[in-house]
Amino acid sequence: MTWNMITGLIATLIGVAYGWSAWNLPRATFGSATGHIVYPVILGALMTFLGLVLIVKELLVKEKPSARNAPKFGPLTRHGKEIAAAIGASLVYAIIFEPLGYVISTILYLGAVLFLVNGRVKVARTVIVAVFFSVGVYVLFSVLLGIQLPRMPLLDI
Amino acid sequence: MNEALSQLFLGFQVALTPINIMWTTLGGVLGTIIGMLPGLGPATGVAVLLPLTFKMGPVGAMITMAGVYYGAMFGGSRASILLNTPGDGAAIATCFDGYPMTQKGRAEAALAMSAVASFIGGMIANVAMVFVAVPVAKFSLKFGPAEYTLLMLFALAATAAMSKEKILQGFIGMVFGLMISTVGLDGLTGVNRFTFNILELMGGIDFLIIIIGIYALGEVFKSFKSVHDPSYKMQTKFGKITFTKEDWKRSWPAILRSTPLGFFIGALPGAGGTMAALMAYNNEKSLSKHPEEFGKGAIEGLAAPEAANNASSVGALIPMMTLGIPGSGTTAVMLGALLMLGLQPGPLLFTKQPEVAWGMIASMFIGNVILLIINMPMASILVRVLSVPAKVLYPLILGLAFIGTYAITNSVVDFFILIAFGLIGIFLDKAKIPTAPLILGGIVGSTMETSFRQALMLSDGNMRIFHGSPITKVLIGLTIFSIAWPFIEGAIKSAKRSRTA
């Protein structure tokens, strides 16, 4: 399975799903009832068409999948695991951002990502960078520029 | 002509007082800093200044706010070039070739060229502001929904040409971008589209977030591999912030072409710096003799959007100054400030308060010179960010991407969108889908659709509205030309080749 084939499949899927949900949008109650639907339906159809063309093209070309044009499946590499972990950390960050306030959540997040990349070496650097960045950005935004960021609970700063 | 000059002279008398020179510098520097910070653009910068401006008086306030506006255009490109994280919307196009230049070790040249292109774009636009503000404002009023539709179509058409080799993938990206732009409340019917009952999505997805996701997050995720590569070296030696003669030879035509384009797009209410920069980039790519170098560090691909976005920030002041209507988010805040200062923006501003209007225009000449002088040494400091080890820098870029996203909408919902587009960025890279068409589609999509429907409402469904006026005819011509040109050019080239062979 080549990347182009995957692109074609995904595009077709998105095209159908998007077009279908566009078709099912509530009709407008005044003015033109379907004015807001025509364009998305066209986009959905167009996307489906483009995806199918790409699929057909790939089937005709019959390129041999290689490292260059096709993904490798199987267990995650170290690199893949790191990306997955970073994404996981980012998701956690999004969840704790408002409840914990900017400074604490950012220290935790940056600390996690820095640890992920640097491992057990230079832990001190990891901590210092995470704390300085979080506090620095907070001071710059909230104190100097007056752009409010989520405050820490309890302390209310 | 003479009258404009004598008014400008009056303006310089106002702008050259020490206190106003100070405000000009302050505004410009603050704007540069705010522009550099991801997510914070000129609109936020002006809003941040609001409480301070009350104490400055109208002249000082306008001078400082204008300084923030064009200063942000200078600053916005810094993060684009160095970190692949655009500081604001207008700096998106600067990523395309600015970051590849950095990767090639040419960050110094990129920073220097962006400052010089910004300077020239700003200066020429200032001159235009002095002499043609009123005619430009009148001409921009001729742009109704039909004209906007075609203008957006023209902007999109160039993308077809942009990705000649990967045309199918390019189109898929473009349609995806157009799809994203349909998310949100449809103003013409009051119906929510694709918002999945998430209130935060009603206002649509801010495209800057998508770009930060694809470029900054995507780039960092991809780079996790190279971080552990022992042969991977950080830049440790830095040259002077300057560019070569060859760079200049390639860039100056691009700057001169992009400036009037940026100025005019900026003067159109609702178009703005992002579109100006992207259209300038597209133009240069389709006109270039080496379109294949675009996206791989072509310096003219950096100079064009930089000149265009500065010129557009000047152009955007035109509807505000001459008509009292906001042409962009930033000028909307500036209008609010004018009101709070007790001034009445509108056509009479130039006659009733010439010292405010002309003082501000004159200060922009001074401000551009000051910013050019400040930006060169500042760049030589900023470029040292590249000497930060990748293992520290990349996590910090993640931190900046999130704070930038939060600064745009103050909403954590956008964090999830950001992460999703980071993943999409990885996929686009693996599947070799060009990103520029996706981004352009997303930015012009919503205006194109809404304008199209508005036009049909105005004409009671008659398509003639799209080719009735002279402007529409010219735009149709341009659109057809920009689609056909790469193919014509290709044909000419192969004809030449066969002749010489």
Added chain:
Amino acid sequence: MNRITRILTATVLVAFLTAPAFAQAKGYPSRTIECYAPSGAGGGWDLTIRTVSKTLTDTGLVKVAMPVENKSGGGGAVFLTALQSMKKKDNVLTVYSPPLLFININGTTPFSYKNTTPLARLITDFGAFVVRKDSKYTSIAQVIEDLRKNPTSVKFGGNSAAGSMDHIQFLVVAKAAGLTGLKNIQFISFQDNAGAAQLLGGHIDMLSTGLGDVRGLVESGDLRVLASTAPTRPSFGIGKDVPTVREQGIPVDFLNWRGIFGPPEMPAYAVKFWRDTFARMVKTPEWQKSCEANGWVQNYADQPEFEQFLEAQNKLAREILTELGMAK
């Protein structure tokens, strides 16, 4: 170890002493008042709350800081949801106007003005129906007459979405003038305040907007106001030279009111403080000057009157939106 425990205890104690739950009614307000604009910077809500915050701090009526934060989205609905989690807080203020009612009626949000603590109505802007200087229309009655003959004959637009302010304020007038089939009247919504430019460029026939928004262009003579939706002509600004719809025989008015709201179940001491403070603020010369500069008409109403007003306005808005088929 012992020292660490002690430091920890101290920290926790300090944290709790400054915590919101322990805020005292006495000496209120003693800490930062969080002001929220439920929209982006530069809009009407933003301008109002910033002016309020500035006036209160400048006049010394409030001695603590009052920073303004923008929480935009959903036409104000995003912040209205966020406000629900600030229940009982005594240091939160926000601003709303008629869209607060619309977003509830049209189903955008389940929350309504009843899920807030209305504190005071401060100002009013009025709707204005504006045409180019060379337009054939000289009165709003002529526009209505043309619409009666053919609902798509007048191309009219505004800067709000369909079913919101600029659209509704005209339909209120049209309904009062006896026009039926409001659904068939097309409203062309423009984004980014492009409406005035579209009118000037001759692309639409009439713009429905706020009286304050087009002052510059009306003073310069480029645009003409057919009518304002004020009950009587205001005493200053361009409103004093503009006939009201009432004067033209249509017995209705539409107020673009703006008021200050607290979170639901705001503590009584805080409510009392803000009612008193706003009553004093509207009498200060600083506030009067800002209102004049912005073209706002002072229209102060204390809490009880404001609540009654909201109820009446809500009923009116529901009727119109129901007729449009937009009420949920």
